[in-house]
Amino acid sequence: MFTHMKIASERMIFVYFGDEIHEQTHENIRLALQILADKPIKGITEILPGYTNICIHFDPLQIKKNTEEQQHMTSADIVMAFVQQRLAQSGATKRTSTRIVEIPVVYGGEHGPDLAYVAQKNGLTPEEVIDIHTAGDYLVYMLGFAPGFPFLGGLDKRLATPRRETPRLHIEAGSVGIAGEQTGVYPLATPGGWQIIGRTQLDLFLPHEQPPTLLRAGDRVKFIAVKEDAQ
Amino acid sequence: MIIVQKPGFFSTIQDMGRTGFQQYGVIVSGVMDEVAYRIGNALLQQCNTASIEMTVVGGTYQFTKPTAIVLTGGHVDATLQGKQISMNRVIHVEANDVLVCGPITHRVRCYLAVRGGIQVPIVMNSRSTYVKAGIGGYDGRALQKGDELPYEAGYMPSGKHHLQLAAFYTNAPIRILHGTEWATFSHDVQQAFSHNVFTVSLEADRMGYRMIPQHPIQIAKPFQLISEAVTFGTIQMPPNGEPIILMADRQTTGGYPKIAQVIAADLHRLAQIGPNEKVLFEVVSIAEAEAAYEKLQRQLKMLEVVLGLI
Numbered sequence: 001m002f003t004h005m006k007i008a009s010e011r012m013i014f015v016y017f018g019d020e021i022h023e024q025t026h027e028n029i030r031l032a033l034q035i036l037a038d039k040p041i042k043g044i045t046e047i048l049p050g051y052t053n054i055c056i057h058f059d060p061l062q063i064k065k066n067t068e069e070q071q072h073m074t075s076a077d078i079v080m081a082f083v084q085q086r087l088a089q090s091g092a093t094k095r096t097s098t099r100i101v102e103i104p105v106v107y108g109g110e111h112g113p114d115l116a117y118v119a120q121k122n123g124l125t126p127e128e129v130i131d132i133h134t135a136g137d138y139l140v141y142m143l144g145f146a147p148g149f150p151f152l153g154g155l156d157k158r159l160a161t162p163r164r165e166t167p168r169l170h171i172e173a174g175s176v177g178i179a180g181e182q183t184g185v186y187p188l189a190t191p192g193g194w195q196i197i198g199r200t201q202l203d204l205f206l207p208h209e210q211p212p213t214l215l216r217a218g219d220r221v222k223f224i225a226v227k228e229d230a231q
Numbered sequence: 232m233i234i235v236q237k238p239g240f241f242s243t244i245q246d247m248g249r250t251g252f253q254q255y256g257v258i259v260s261g262v263m264d265e266v267a268y269r270i271g272n273a274l275l276q277q278c279n280t281a282s283i284e285m286t287v288v289g290g291t292y293q294f295t296k297p298t299a300i301v302l303t304g305g306h307v308d309a310t311l312q313g314k315q316i317s318m319n320r321v322i323h324v325e326a327n328d329v330l331v332c333g334p335i336t337h338r339v340r341c342y343l344a345v346r347g348g349i350q351v352p353i354v355m356n357s358r359s360t361y362v363k364a365g366i367g368g369y370d371g372r373a374l375q376k377g378d379e380l381p382y383e384a385g386y387m388p389s390g391k392h393h394l395q396l397a398a399f400y401t402n403a404p405i406r407i408l409h410g411t412e413w414a415t416f417s418h419d420v421q422q423a424f425s426h427n428v429f430t431v432s433l434e435a436d437r438m439g440y441r442m443i444p445q446h447p448i449q450i451a452k453p454f455q456l457i458s459e460a461v462t463f464g465t466i467q468m469p470p471n472g473e474p475i476i477l478m479a480d481r482q483t484t485g486g487y488p489k490i491a492q493v494i495a496a497d498l499h500r501l502a503q504i505g506p507n508e509k510v511l512f513e514v515v516s517i518a519e520a521e522a523a524y525e526k527l528q529r530q531l532k533m534l535e536v537v538l539g540l541i
Contacts, residue, residue, distance in 0.1 A: 055460035144484030
């Protein structure tokens, strides 16, 4: 199921499921997360899904306390042996249902100052850019970079546009952008170099809710074009 | 309330951080120097209660209720009601007393622990300030003049002695592990990294330290990774050959290759090294890193237990 593992530190390992960003890799990661979450060992503090791997944080003191017969092994070795054993007996393959999250976006105008540039760069009209972007089905591979920021797969290559040569000093929260072959939504106002094509009013980071984000790894995102007053 | 009369250079409220939320892209934050923070709390016979982390310059704080405080970490010349007070020692505080912390003269971060802790609201299991997201701490930002920080009135007599903590802060090289991409770097880059002396640049804050090598490191064939998880102490090597060490406020993911990883037991020492200071690295094994971590944690636990019994 997994391809290899790496020790990142005395408190963290990676379990790899492939070398490339691929939906099948992501499926394996989801399944592995489910298996590992099922009967976790004490001392594992966080398990994070990535594009091609799972990152496991652990507390060596706790890991050692629970496995006294293995004092000659490092905690990283003990955790890797545990992962190997759990993923080998991956009998249970109950599929978790996929959430589809709709994100209403006002495209263009002051909310999407780079829409015209993205269109021109790709030989499209702004309307075509909106049609292609809203037709897409985007998979949330992982969250990172900023709280609630989704690393999305599935951007139509016809919309791929390089980052701005000069990053903007201020991008509004909710801005929807394109950078290379990636599309995403900024959860917080930040500086940034993405080509901004629109903006949503939805909050992606919800610090007082559990979980604290609109999106989660494994979700599917649909962008819906709306008029400004419709939001 | 603790009334902030002068906030110092960059003072934030921190505790052990916000663990469990990295899968949502929420950074861990928390104190840069866990050792100083834990000892400050241990002297006050408490565990993981929010403290003020002061950077480079302390600040001036007035207490409206009686309590007890401890200053730990980087050395600061401090006075309470005009009378000099020592570090690493419980100090009894009367209502309306004013604490003046000057520049941090030795190391760069000083912690002000308060009996019972600073009672700002808990956000996602932590009181740590996360400035970029504007959450935690006081209003999600660094302290400013006039801020009023809540705490409970408490009492503890001043301690007779102050702890000597020099043993936790030796000038030994910072111990590192080879990073997950170590083997991907050319032999030349590996050698240039291993036999170098680094200076902490002016770009050194709670997010990370950019390090300037004494002998430039040429990355002939730069490479990037698919973004993946990073952690406290991860040493990234960008194409310009100036490594970046990720600290407490690091982002959860990064795309630069990771040439090395600072061991957990040396993070507190690194956190107390400031701009223009030199850093030497020493490579150790995972087993050595783990043994060092276990030893440090045992020492801290022991101090917490012993100080709690006095």
